[in-house]
Amino acid sequence: MSSTPLTLNLVEGSVSFSFSPEAATELKGAIDQLMERLKTVAAKSNSGTKVTPQPPLEYRYTGEIFLEIFCNPNIWPTPFAAKVLLTVRDINIRLTTEAELVRVIEDINQYLEQVG
Numbered sequence: 001m002s003s004t005p006l007t008l009n010l011v012e013g014s015v016s017f018s019f020s021p022e023a024a025t026e027l028k029g030a031i032d033q034l035m036e037r038l039k040t041v042a043a044k045s046n047s048g049t050k051v052t053p054q055p056p057l058e059y060r061y062t063g064e065i066f067l068e069i070f071c072n073p074n075i076w077p078t079p080f081a082a083k084v085l086l087t088v089r090d091i092n093i094r095l096t097t098e099a100e101l102v103r104v105i106e107d108i109n110q111y112l113e114q115v116g
Helices: 021-047 101-115
Strands: 006-009 014-017 057-062 066-071 083-089 094-100
Touching (some): 014 083, 021 057, 021 066, 021 101, 094 101
Antiparallel strands (some): 006 014, 057 066, 083 094
């Protein structure tokens, strides 16, 4: 397991936990796909065409902690407005909150730069 913790900045405060660089790369890929879905929804709704519902992001990681990130791309007008539902838990604590998608992306990119 990586010695560098991943810190996710929330609307108020932050949460840090052990996370592997491999899992961060996998999460980055899942969020990149979500961004494409969000852009598709935004482009179609701006052009007035019927929007085809896009599948949500349902990312799960199990290691020292359990991390779950959920986002429905169909409810956000732009990728920059999108928020994710974030759950971090282990045997002692469970945290469920909302986080801004763009901040999560920045935090993951910063983490990958640190460990890379």
